[in-house]
Amino acid sequence: MAAPPSHPFVYIDAEALHAVLPFPSLISHLRAGLPAFSGDIHCPHRVSFPVPTSPSAALLLMPSWCAHPSLPYLALKAVTSFPANSPHRPSIHATVSLFSSASGVPLASVDGSALTLLRTAAVSALAASLLVxxxxxxxxxxxxxxxxxxxxxxxxxxxxxxxxxxxxxxxxxxxxxxxxxxxxxxxxxxxxxxxxxxxxxxxxxxxxxxxxxxxxxxxxxxxxxxxxxxxxxxxxxxxxxxxxxxxxxxxxxxxxxxxxxxxxxxxxxxxxxxxxxxxxxxxxxxxxxxxxxxxxxxxxxxxxxxxxxxTAVVDLLAAQLAYENYTAAKNA
Known part of the structure; x- marks a missing residue:
């Protein structure tokens, strides 16, 4: 029988994400992480593919990775845009897949829509706190x-x-x-x-x-x-x-x-x-x-x-904090 993986794969949904990414923690993490890791995070230009099953629909892929020992992750954010969706169904959906950049092992799937809302607001608030x-x-x-x-x-x-x-x-x-x-x-x-x-x-x-x-x-x-x-x-x-x-x-x-x-x-x-x-x-x-x-x-x-x-830089940093906080809470 194969040994269990050393890093069990986890799914972090929107509810769990809000619990593990409170704004004080996320803002503090970005304030420390952006200057420390921005130069080491690689973010190729996003790629967009048309999806012929719906008018103007598209699939966007945004990869990022870092080899720094303190941030050993690779992330892929996938976003779907379906403008023709009904008013009762959001037109934008997203997920972030997190992998180990040392081994390529999948670590987590994170609700990308919630992550984007949280990290975008945190970036604005961090900037305001530094500029007021x-x-x-x-x-x-x-x-x-x-x-x-x-x-x-x-x-x-x-x-x-x-x-x-x-x-x-x-x-x-x-x-x-x-x-x-x-x-x-x-x-x-x-x-x-x-x-x-x-x-x-x-x-x-x-x-x-x-x-x-x-x-x-x-x-x-x-x-x-x-x-x-x-x-x-x-x-x-x-x-x-x-x-x-x-x-x-x-x-x-x-x-x-x-x-x-x-x-x-x-x-x-x-x-x-x-x-x-x-x-x-x-x-x-x-x-x-x-x-x-x-x-x-x-x-x-x-x-x-x-x-x-x-950019995918903040997606990676936010996904890192979400994954580490989530697994720490699960193992406590």
Whole structure:
């Protein structure tokens, strides 16, 4: 009889993932892991295949691996996009397969949709925690968008920035913003959560503005950002998408999660093409911020902008933490 594997294969579903990846732990892990391992993690460009069984459907594959002894993993994120799905069925699904990079042994299958939501929100909150003014703690967070990511962004920011006491929610579909407001009020009775009619109102009042929309037209007008505000741009991931205008980039000191943002994010691609922004104007990446090799905020009144597009680097780091926490809890 064959010996049992030394690393039993595990499946980590969404419920288990939320239990083993609380935001304080995940944000702390990314703050330490990004500067430590970013240079050792290999992430080939994602590959997309059309799926002829449904209109515009696609399968996307995103591999990543690291040979560092402290991060001996290989991950493959598989994402399916089925835009023709009914409104009651999500159009995006994902799974992350985790392997040993030393032996190739399969270790885990992780709910990729939940992992993406958790790590994306954690990245935004980490950037905000590194860029807000320590002498002027933020009190008001504005959320643009009320989709699946929005409650995660709220939770992550509340975790990273306990000074936040007010959340303003705007969404083009009022029913969705009302539902998000009710959800956040139930979860955080000590936080004032309000629905606003226009994004201008939210931008003018907020210390942190976090956008997670698919907008192709600017929804944040830079002239309305308060001195000292922090703008977090999550939604755009193609050159055609754009969540803020050029004035926000002119007024703000710009940081990115990874270099890919300069080629994929519509706000930055367009600003570079129009000469509004130069490559040298980008102050640094999140890994550099976390490592302290680039300066963050330089004054209380400086406006900061963080643009993320996400890469397999954070998928690998988040999957690592999920797997190690899950197996540690199982073996306790």
């Amino acid at each position: 003014s320590p002498s002027r703690p933020p009190s008001t967070l504005a959320l643009a968008g009320a989709g699946a990511l929005a409650p995660y962004l709220a939770e992550a920011h509340l975790s990273a920035l306990p000074s936040l006491s007010r959340i303003l929610v705007w969404n083009r579909t009022k029913a969705k913003s009302a539902a998000l407001v009710a959800k956040l009020r139930d979860a955080h009775p000590g936080v004032a959560v309000e629905e606003v009619d226009g994004m201008d109102e939210a931008v003018s009042a907020a210390d942190i503005v976090s956008c997670a929309t698919g907008s192709q037209e600017p929804i944040v007008r830079g002239e309305l950002l308060k001195p000292g505000a922090h703008l977090d741009l999550v939604g755009s991931f193609t050159p055609a998408m754009r969540e803020c205008d050029d004035e926000a980039l002119r007024r703000g000191r710009v940081f990115i999660d990874f270099e890919a943002a300069l080629e994929e994010a519509g706000e930055l691609v367009g600003a570079l093409q129009r000469g509004v922004l130069r490559r040298d104007d980008v102050a640094g990446t999140l890994a550099e911020l976390a490592a302290g090799t680039v300066a963050g905020r330089r004054s209380d009144d400086e406006i900061t902008v963080f643009k993320s597009v996400g």
